[in-house]
Amino acid sequence: MFESIQAAPPDAILGLNEVFRNDPRPGKINLTVGVYKDESGLTPILDCVKEAERRLVAKETSKGYLPIDGDPDYCRLTAELNFGAGHEVLESGRAATAQAPGGTGALRVAGDFLTSTGAARTIWCSVPTWPNHPKVFEASGLQVKNYAYFDADRHGVNLDGMLAAIREMPAGDVICLHACCHNPTGADPSPADWKLIADAVYDRGLMPLLDFAYLGFGTGIDEDAVALREFARPGAELIVASSCSKNFGLYRERVGSLTVVTKDVDTAQAVASQVRTAVRVNYSNPPSHGGAIVRTVLGDAELRSQWERELAAMRDRINGIRKVFTQKMSERLPDANFSFIEKQIGMFSFSGLTPEQVDRLKVEHAVYAVRSGRINVAGIMPSNVDALCDAIAAVSS
Numbered sequence: 082m083f084e085s086i087q088a089a090p091p092d093a094i095l096g097l098n099e100v101f102r103n104d105p106r107p108g109k110i111n112l113t114v115g116v117y118k119d120e121s122g123l124t125p126i127l128d129c130v131k132e133a134e135r136r137l138v139a140k141e142t143s144k145g146y147l148p149i150d151g152d153p154d155y156c157r158l159t160a161e162l163n164f165g166a167g168h169e170v171l172e173s174g175r176a177a178t179a180q181a182p183g184g185t186g187a188l189r190v191a192g193d194f195l196t197s198t199g200a201a202r203t204i205w206c207s208v209p210t211w212p213n214h215p216k217v218f219e220a221s222g223l224q225v226k227n228y229a230y231f232d233a234d235r236h237g238v239n240l241d242g243m244l245a246a247i248r249e250m251p252a253g254d255v256i257c258l259h260a261c262c263h264n265p266t267g268a269d270p271s272p273a274d275w276k277l278i279a280d281a282v283y284d285r286g287l288m289p290l291l292d293f294a295y296l297g298f299g300t301g302i303d304e305d306a307v308a309l310r311e312f313a314r315p316g317a318e319l320i321v322a323s324s325c326s327k328n329f330g331l332y333r334e335r336v337g338s339l340t341v342v343t344k345d346v347d348t349a350q351a352v353a354s355q356v357r358t359a360v361r362v363n364y365s366n367p368p369s370h371g372g373a374i375v376r377t378v379l380g381d382a383e384l385r386s387q388w389e390r391e392l393a394a395m396r397d398r399i400n401g402i403r404k405v406f407t408q409k410m411s412e413r414l415p416d417a418n419f420s421f422i423e424k425q426i427g428m429f430s431f432s433g434l435t436p437e438q439v440d441r442l443k444v445e446h447a448v449y450a451v452r453s454g455r456i457n458v459a460g461i462m463p464s465n466v467d468a469l470c471d472a473i474a475a476v477s478s
């Protein structure tokens with residue numbers, strides 16, 4: 082039965098990470114997968130997470146199943162984090178939230194929900210986007226189309242191109258938007274731009290699906306939620322897939338959530354039942370541990386402020402190393418302009434390196450980046466920034 086099966090191509094991001102792991106060269110540099118690293122190269126477990134785990138182990142009395150849509154307290158607390166406590170869409174009961182296994186799990190449940198209910202057939206993704214977006218949506222049976230997003234010459238958002246594309250999309254289609262810290266470019270619309278984008282999306286009768294994987298990694302918790310809150314207008318419908326992988330450092334615990342905002346309470350209840358159906362046939366119900374950690378941290382004033390401090394420290398380190406990298410590149414290549422790296426936000430930057438230059442970085446310098454030129458800025462440290470800048474200068478000349 083299996084003899085004729087061909088090997089699948091390695092994943093563009095996680096596959097590269099495996100190749101990196103097996104590279105024996107000392108001093109190798111990993112700028113591939115979007116995982117935070119501290120100055121010593123460690124992906125730390127946050128202190129607030131450790132403390133929450135201690136409390137959970139002491140108190141946990143059962144490993145029975147969670148409800149199909151997860152822990153209600155986790156769902157309430159993450160929705161409040163995303164929308165802001167007391168937000169009308171939460172108070173009115175017109176939003177349905179389900180705990181999901183990571184942001185990717187939330188995206189897949191969203192896709193399955195859209196196709197199984199017949200709510201939508203087509204989703205539009207930015208060019209470029211996270212390479213897994215089209216694959217997840219296609220696996221759900223959605224047709225994937227693309228819209229202009231990035232202006233490579235200016236290293237920023239092509240707002241006019243994006244708005245023009247939105248105005249051509251058929252009503253009833255879904256548009257996938259990166260709510261903050263665009264992956265892979267690190268270039269976000271401004272708050273004023275988001276208002277124009279939301280106007281265009283709703284004028285056109287589109288359904289926004291906001292992928293919200295990097296809350297707190299851009300400018301701050303409330304600042305990074307600006308796009309989501311712009312879309313959460315009175316009476317508006319939207320879908321939010323959020324992740325706690327990065328901002329709580331809970332990558333392997335697979336914890337995220339899906340919120341569908343509808344017109345009214347009755348619709349929200351019907352939608353919630355369809356989301357539960359999509360979950361049940363997929364993984365039955367979510368894993369508990371990561372969600373229990375997030376619920377414990379967000380539900381305790383002291384742990385929550387500790388988390389906010391630890392999140393700010395991760396954000397500040399990335400923003401600090403962006404400055405150092407930009408400065409060191411300008412010393413090595415005075416005629417090249419790398420200042421955009423300092424202006425972009427979140428974990429990633431689109432470096433402008435060509436696929437051939439990325440290949441040379443890997444082969445000649447043991448520097449690993451995604452072939453699109455995306456670099457994980459959180460992989461740059463004081464101990465490797467000089468070697469990295471030397472390598473980029475070498476392949477740029």
Ligand code: LMR
Pocket residue numbers: 094095113114115116211213264
């Ligand atoms: C990334 O883009 O590197 C992260 O979102 C991790 C992943 O699953 O690809």
